[in-house]
Amino acid sequence: MSEAHALKPSPARWLVVIFPYVWLTLFFLAPFLIILKISLSDTAIAMPPYTPVFQGFGAIGDFISQLDIENYIFLTDDPLYIDAYLSSLRIAVISTLLLLLVGYPMALCMARASAGIRPTLVMLVILPFWTSFLIRVYAWIGILKPEGLLTLLLQTLGIYGPDDQVQIFRTETAVFIGIVYSYLPFMVLPLYAALEKLDGTLLEAASDLGCPPWKAFWKITFPLSLPGVIAGSMICFIPITGEFVIPDLLGGAETLMIGKTLWTEFFGNRDWPLASAVAVILLLVLVVPIMIFQNQQQKAEGK
Amino acid sequence: MTSNLLRFAAAALASVCLAASAQAQEKVVHVYNWSDYIDESILEDFTKETGIKVVYDVFDGNEILETKLLAGGSGYDVVVPTAPFLARQIAAGVFQKLDKSKLPNISNMWPEVSERLAKYDPGNEYAVNYMWGTTGIGYNVQKVKAALGDVPIDSWDVLFKPENAEKLKGCGINILDASDETFAIAMNYIGKDPDSKETADLEAGGDVYAKIRPFVKTFNSSAYIDELANGDSCISIGWSGDVLQARTRAEEAKNGVEINYVIPKEGTYMWFDNLAIPADAKNVDEAHAFINYLMKPEVIAKASNYVQYANGNLASQSLIDEAVFKNPSVYPDAETMKKLFTISPYGPKEQRVLNRVWTQIKTGS
Known part of the structure; x- marks a missing residue:
């Protein structure tokens, strides 16, 4: 290893090292800077609908002097945005916990299944991806709506009377159902990857030494699967916070989420600068969990 | 949406x-x-x-x-x-x-x-x-009759009076999610200039919806056609042609739903x-x-x-x-045509006030 480090880097090596940075600059940093710039502008009735517009480096001083943080001040002034961020975080936290609750037993069963059927089980988890995400969420509308399949089932079973209807569609419950259903594979797969690597002899040893199975689970299985729990939770938590499609299709008017607020600002109010400010703040809200995630990953790899 | x-x-x-x-x-x-x-x-x-x-x-x-x-x-x-x-x-x-x-x-x-x-x-x-066309009231004839009794449906009172809205809650009220039109209609209803851009007037218009908010089931501008047609909702602020499409769909489905559209006598918004x-x-x-x-x-x-x-x-x-x-x-006949109003566009700051009030109403906060 040390010999390899001592070698003078060849151009090919440089390319390999630089490539991720170029990628990030092009597809993350540059778009982010554009959004940041728009968030410092003012709305205008024009094409594009904000001012000032970047006119080249000659007039850059003039351009910068016209930027201000008015939009950010507006965001803190108005409780709507704070409520929307908090409500999104709340929904994301609850959804992630529900996902763990549903996903962990699934992943554990998969990891404990005989090696022969494991690939089939993994395949079954991935299978829903073969259908468009949008169609799958639409299918839930058919199931949950008052005269939908769930009502029909309950009525057929005699649990519901002929006039009773399930009142789930367009409530927050429907949003949770949609989110847990859609994100389940993202939770199960990292958990499965962590649990599958688990050394079975540890549990045998625990059992031999008189440890009951539930205690062995909390003392051995769960701590060792923690990297999977963190990875799965982060992969789910971050996109759920900004989720727009599921609350829009399944949620009611009361379900306030930041993705929807962003949509209204951008399309309804044509307020691109404010929408950009909302997006920048959303990014900051999400960067913190990402950093924690990165930190944990590094620790896990360091072990 | x-x-x-x-x-x-x-x-x-x-x-x-x-x-x-x-x-x-x-x-x-x-x-x-x-x-x-x-x-x-x-x-x-x-x-x-x-x-x-x-x-x-x-x-x-x-x-x-x-x-x-x-x-x-x-x-x-x-x-x-x-x-x-x-x-x-x-x-x-x-x-x-x-x-x-x-x-x-x-x-x-x-x-x-x-x-x-x-x-x-x-x-x-x-x-x-x-x-x-116009933005008026689309309703399910039988269900609204069952809820309100045999009263003529010819006024915004049917929706905007909280006591009526409360009775209609059970069968489903939808409001168009089109804030510029809904505010103009509400301001006209309470006797203000529908084209007003004053914050106080906009808030007064919003108040009309805030009072009936507990009884409103949905705010949407396209799904309501089907919801009216299959009986999921019974009354909606809607665009004339949309409601007539709902009527046609209900007739085609032969589900016994009869939909009607009315231009309320207080007048309404005319769009192009x-x-x-x-x-x-x-x-x-x-x-x-x-x-x-x-x-x-x-x-x-x-x-x-x-x-x-x-x-x-x-x-x-x-x-x-x-x-x-x-x-x-x-x-509409010439008499009704006179009561139809148009509104001028909202400026950026006014639009912000408008949509802010509208979001508050929709989320019920």
Whole structure:
């Protein structure tokens, strides 16, 4: 290893090292800077609908002097945005916990299944991806709506009377159902990857030494699967916070989420600068969990 | 909203098609219209007559159209914005002036509509009317009767009086998610100028909805057609043609649902959907040919028969089916026409107040 480090880097090596940075600059940093710039502008009735517009480096001083943080001040002034961020975080936290609750037993069963059927089980988890995400969420509308399949089932079973209807569609419950259903594979797969690597002899040893199975689970299985729990939770938590499609299709008017607020600002109010400010703040809200995630990953790899 | 997402997908697909068709050197016009808003055979007939291929794409909200236009390079040659949006888009420099020499059929237009449209487009320089209509009350006749008793449904009181709304809660109330129109209607209802842009008036208008908010089930602008038709909701603020479509769908489904549309006696909002050509359109001649074709009396009459909206074409009126033309919900009588109002567009700050109040109402906070 040390010999390899001592070698003078060849151009090919440089390319390999630089490539991720170029990628990030092009597809993350540059778009982010554009959004940041728009968030410092003012709305205008024009094409594009904000001012000032970047006119080249000659007039850059003039351009910068016209930027201000008015939009950010507006965001803190108005409780709507704070409520929307908090409500999104709340929904994301609850959804992630529900996902763990549903996903962990699934992943554990998969990891404990005989090696022969494991690939089939993994395949079954991935299978829903073969259908468009949008169609799958639409299918839930058919199931949950008052005269939908769930009502029909309950009525057929005699649990519901002929006039009773399930009142789930367009409530927050429907949003949770949609989110847990859609994100389940993202939770199960990292958990499965962590649990599958688990050394079975540890549990045998625990059992031999008189440890009951539930205690062995909390003392051995769960701590060792923690990297999977963190990875799965982060992969789910971050996109759920900004989720727009599921609350829009399944949620009611009361379900306030930041993705929807962003949509209204951008399309309804044509307020691109404010929408950009909302997006920048959303990014900051999400960067913190990402950093924690990165930190944990590094620790896990360091072990 | 729901179908906005589908529109995004459709638009993404369409842009792929655009790129592909641009390579073939054939005459083509890219049209971006509202969903369910034309008899598709008109497009085929146009291609047969002129040899110009129509690439047709649809949206279901002015917001989507406007965002595409303001971003520039939309790739469309003919678009159909509603009047207040049109006015703002003209100010933003989105459209080019129509070349009237290429539009001989413009002599067929209805001066009454063109004059009202001139409030948004002075001199009718940028747009010609496609369809117009009103925003009124669509309701399920049996269910509303069961809830309210045998009272005439001819006033906004049916919805805006909290005691009525409370009785209707059980069968489902929908409000259009179109804040500019809903506020104008509410301000008119409480005796204020529907065109007022004062924060106090907007808040007073919003208060009308805040009072009935606990009884409102949904706020949407496209799904309500089906919800009315299959009995999921019983009353909605709705666009005339949409409600009539719900009626047709219920009749076709033979589910015993009878839908009616009424223009309340206090008056209501009159809107115009108009044909315009973006400034950066690539097929300007073809766009003019398409607009000119739609101004043919027999063509636009066919469109009105299909979508059940009134059009702005005077010469077409003798060719429209009686069921549509004699329907006072579609072509109101002169007396009702006088009570219909138009509103001017909101400025950026006013729009912010408006949507802020509207979001508060919708989320019930």
